[in-house]
Amino acid sequence: xxxxxxxxxxxxxxxxxxxxxxxxLKINDxxxxxxxxxxxxxxxxxxxxETLERLFDILRTGQNQSNHSEKIGALKDKIKKLDDLLxxxxxxxxxxxxxxxxxxxxxxxxxxxxxxxxxxxxxxxxREYDCMAMTSDGKRCTKKAVFDxxxxxxLFHVCSQHAKVLEKRRRNMxxx
Numbered sequence: 001x002x003x004x005x006x007x008x009x010x011x012x013x014x015x016x017x018x019x020x021x022x023x024x025l026k027i028n029d030x031x032x033x034x035x036x037x038x039x040x041x042x043x044x045x046x047x048x049x050e051t052l053e054r055l056f057d058i059l060r061t062g063q064n065q066s067n068h069s070e071k072i073g074a075l076k077d078k079i080k081k082l083d084d085l086l087x088x089x090x091x092x093x094x095x096x097x098x099x100x101x102x103x104x105x106x107x108x109x110x111x112x113x114x115x116x117x118x119x120x121x122x123x124x125x126x127r128e129y130d131c132m133a134m135t136s137d138g139k140r141c142t143k144k145a146v147f148d149x150x151x152x153x154x155l156f157h158v159c160s161q162h163a164k165v166l167e168k169r170r171r172n173m174x175x176x
Contacts, residue, residue, distance in 0.1 A: 130143065132145065132157050132158060146163075
């Protein structure tokens with residue numbers, strides 16, 4: 001009988017190209033995420049020899065937890081102080097903002113008041129220099145007054161048209 005050569009599967013590597021066997025470890029599920037993170041950081045080159053030494057020192061000595069708790073306590077105190085300071089600053093800013101809003105509203109009020117008084121002044125000034133005669137529809141004439149006439153002992157500023165009308169009336173009254 002002839003021995004048939006095995007042809008199934010992978011071809012065997014020559015002995016010089018074979019890799020040495022790798023160690024396989026069972027890892028507790030609790031530390032598996034840490035190991036995966038460490039392995040990823042090792043591949044990326046983020047973990048140095050010094051970092052590994054510190055990790056092993058912590059694992060071997062169990063480093064003082066009180067040192068960490070003191071640091072944590074100090075950090076918590078610092079955070080509390082910063083929160084208090086932040087709250088104080090926020091309250092100061094809010095107070096200053098409310099004052100500025102109040103002052104802005106006062107400025108708008110006084111500006112509106114000024115504009116209103118200016119309009120009233122312009123209206124009064126306009127009336128003084130406008131014709132004081134009444135038109136036939138009962139409204140005041142809006143033409144510029146250029147003549148001063150006395151009517152029943154009162155001084156009236158009138159436009160040229162109403163000056164003529166008043167002069168005619170005065171003449172008619174004196175002739176009658």
